[in-house]
Structures are given as C-alpha cells and as structure tokens.
Amino acid sequence: xxxxxxxxxxxxxxxxxxxxxxxxxxxxxxxxxxxxxxxxxxxxxxxxxxxxxxxxxxxxxxxxxxxxxxxxxxxxxxxxxxxxxxxxxxxxxxxxxxxxxxxxxxxxxxxxxxxxxxxxxxxxxxxxxxxxxxxxxxxxxxxxxxxxxxxxxxxxxxxxxxxxxxxxxxxxxxxxxxxx
Amino acid sequence: xxxxxxxxxxxxxxxxxxxxxxxxxxxxxxxxxxxxxxxxxxxxxxxxxxxxxxxxxxxxxxxxxxxxxxxxxxxxxxxxxxxxxxxxxxxxxxxxxxxxxxxxxxxxxxxxxxxxxxxxxxxxxxxxxxxxxxxxxxxxxxxxxxxxxxxxxxxxxxxxxxxxxxxxxxxxxxx
Numbered sequence: 001x002x003x004x005x006x007x008x009x010x011x012x013x014x015x016x017x018x019x020x021x022x023x024x025x026x027x028x029x030x031x032x033x034x035x036x037x038x039x040x041x042x043x044x045x046x047x048x049x050x051x052x053x054x055x056x057x058x059x060x061x062x063x064x065x066x067x068x069x070x071x072x073x074x075x076x077x078x079x080x081x082x083x084x085x086x087x088x089x090x091x092x093x094x095x096x097x098x099x100x101x102x103x104x105x106x107x108x109x110x111x112x113x114x115x116x117x118x119x120x121x122x123x124x125x126x127x128x129x130x131x132x133x134x135x136x137x138x139x140x141x142x143x144x145x146x147x148x149x150x151x152x153x154x155x156x157x158x159x160x161x162x163x164x165x166x167x168x169x170x171x172x173x174x175x176x177x178x179x180x
Numbered sequence: 181x182x183x184x185x186x187x188x189x190x191x192x193x194x195x196x197x198x199x200x201x202x203x204x205x206x207x208x209x210x211x212x213x214x215x216x217x218x219x220x221x222x223x224x225x226x227x228x229x230x231x232x233x234x235x236x237x238x239x240x241x242x243x244x245x246x247x248x249x250x251x252x253x254x255x256x257x258x259x260x261x262x263x264x265x266x267x268x269x270x271x272x273x274x275x276x277x278x279x280x281x282x283x284x285x286x287x288x289x290x291x292x293x294x295x296x297x298x299x300x301x302x303x304x305x306x307x308x309x310x311x312x313x314x315x316x317x318x319x320x321x322x323x324x325x326x327x328x329x330x331x332x333x334x335x336x337x338x339x340x341x342x343x344x345x346x347x348x349x350x351x352x353x354x355x
Contacts, residue, residue, distance in 0.1 A: 003202075003205040023205060023208075026204060026234075027202050027204065058230070060234055060235065060238065060303070061235055061300070061302040061306065061307055062300055062303075064302060065298065065299035066299055092228065097302050097307065098306070
C-alpha cells in the first residue's frame with residue numbers, strides 16, 4: 001500500500017514546472033523524487049524550475065531534504081528555483097524547516113515565472129505536459145549538494161530478534177521537559 | 181462528532197503497527213481526524229501533529245524496530261489542556277540508541293550552528309522539536325526507546341491560523 005503521489009513535468013522551454021500531487025511520504029518519496037533528479041540531469045545548466053504544490057496534500061521531512069538537495073544542485077549550475085501555490089499546511093512545514101528562506105514562495109505560477117526575470121529569446125513557448133518517467137529508487141540516496149558531514153546515524157548495529165511491545169498497563173505519566 | 185467526556189478525563193488511544201511505512205498514511209489520517217474532532221486544538225495544530233506523528237513513527241520504523249517487529253503510538257489527550265504523543269520502538273532496528281544517545285543527538289542538532297546538510301535528519305529537531313512544548317526520551321526496560329512529545333492547548337491557541345505564502349520572495353540566505 002504505497003501512498004498515492006504523482007510528479008509530472010511541464011516543459012515551458014527555459015522554465016520547467018514540476019507539478020506534485022498527493023502525499024509524499026516515506027513509502028514513495030525515494031521513487032517519486034527520481035523524476036526531478038532526471039530533469040536536473042537532463043538540464044545541467046541554468047534550469048529555472050517551479051514546484052507547483054497546489055495539489056500536494058502532505059510532505060515529510062525527507063521530501064524536504066530532497067528539495068533542499070535539488071535546490072543546491074540547480075543553483076550551483078546557474079539555475080533558479082521557486083515554489084508556487086503551496087497549501088497553508090505545506091507552506092507551514094516548508095517554513096518550519098527553513099526551506100522558505102532558501103526558495104521563494106508565490107501564490108501563482110505566473111508570479112513564480114516572473115521572479116525568474118525575462119525569458120531568453122531562444123525559449124520555446126509551447127507548453128506540453130509530459131509525464132515524468134519514474135525511475136527505480138536508488139540504492140543510495142543522491143549525494144547532498146553541500147558536502148558537509150551528516151551525523152544522521154551512528155554505525156549500524158546487528159539486527160536483534162524482534163521484541164514485541166507488551167500491552168500498556170499503566171497510564172502515561174507526563175514527562176518533564178528534557179530539552180526545551 | 182462531539183467529545184462529551186469530562187474535560188479532565190484523559191482520552192487514551194494506543195495503536196500498535198508492524199514496522200512498515202506503508203501504514204503511515206492511515207495513521208496520518210487518523211491523527212488529523214482525531215485532533216480535529218476530539219480536541220479543541222486549532223486546525224493548524226491538527227496538521228502539525230500529523231507531521232509530528234509521522235516523523236516520530238518514521239524514525240522508529242527506520243532505526244528503532246526491525247522489519248517484522250512493531251512500533252506503538254499512544255495518544256493521550258486532556259481536553260482543553262494538552263495532547264501527548266508517545267512512540268515506542270523495540271530497539272531491534274539498525275541503530276541502537278539509548279536515552280542518553282538520542283538526547284545528545286537532539287541537543288547537538290538544536291545548536292544554531294548545526295548545519296542540516298543531508299537528505300535526512302530534519303524531522304526530530306525541525307518538526308518534532310519545533311512543534312512540541314515538551315519532548316522527552318526514555319529507555320524501555322525491554323529494549324528500545326519511547327519518545328514523548330506534549331503540546332499544551334494554551335500555547336497552541338496563541339496563533340490559530342496557518343501561514344499563507346507570500347507573493348514576494350522572502351530574504352534568501354545562502355551559506
């Protein structure tokens with residue numbers, strides 16, 4: 001039961017609009033995000049990309065990690081990124097993780113397009129909606145653009161036999177704040 | 181659906197799941213509906229706790245409980261007071277963490293100088309930590325961890341609407 005999500009790319013010449021619908025979560029993000037990595041690979045220079053999030057219902061922190069990584073790859077090669085039409089709950093989560101400080105957000109794709117400045121003369125204007133071909137999930141997630149060390153997890157330990165969680169028998173005693 | 185329980189009586193719901201992310205869509209739906217219908221938290225916080233629960237469970241599934249094992253989610257709500265969510269793993273997963281280890285990891289990542297550079301790692305501090313009033317970690321006697329978060333209604337009501345995106349870009353900060 002993989003959560004429903006879809007990523008399609010609309011090619012406007014120098015600007016690509018990535019339409020993301022459904023819910024991006026742990027069950028599907030590694031596969032779905034490959035459509036955008038393929039787009040970036042196919043447009044290695046000066047890619048102007050808009051994420052249309054109008055029909056995106058949910059995204060988790062890993063999805064945001066991928067968007068941050070893609071932002072690094074695109075801007076390092078002279079491109080620009082914008083977000084358009086995010087629902088309030090999506091904008092809320094983008095904001096709390098700080099992505100709105102990196103990527104400007106707009107209420108419409110037109111405003112997002114305008115933020116990129118005038119189009120280059122060579123840009124074709126015909127819009128064509130092309131479904132992106134999902135690629136198999138990579139064995140290893142794409143390397144982050146910023147090569148800083150990530151203390152995400154310590155060294156893996158052997159997997160021990162499963163220990164069932166016993167049924168709860170006592171009411172929860174509220175814990176004192178540990179870190180905040 | 182109206183919650184007619186006395187406001188001081190805790191409502192307690194426990195869900196045990198196999199270690200599999202495929203169930204999380206249903207858990208998110210349940211969280212959203214439960215908070216909207218049985219608490220007086222503003223809608224914004226129903227969406228926020230949907231993310232908090234998802235991130236807690238994803239961590240437990242990814243690191244704390246092995247495939248074939250399980251995780252447990254417990255919701256405790258005292259109407260007009262607080263919502264608490266506990267997520268337990270069995271400690272059989274690929275990363276052996278003690279209370280002290282995860283407290284240090286959490287503390288380190290809360291430092292302003294910490295740079296989140298990988299695909300993963302934002303959930304615990306940036307979402308769970310930011311959207312909770314209290315967070316605590318406990319070792320389970322049988323092995324594994326319990327991560328507990330708590331949100332008080334009085335704090336949640338200080339702002340009760342979701343943000344809206346800007347028509348103008350915000351300040352762009354690049355390291």
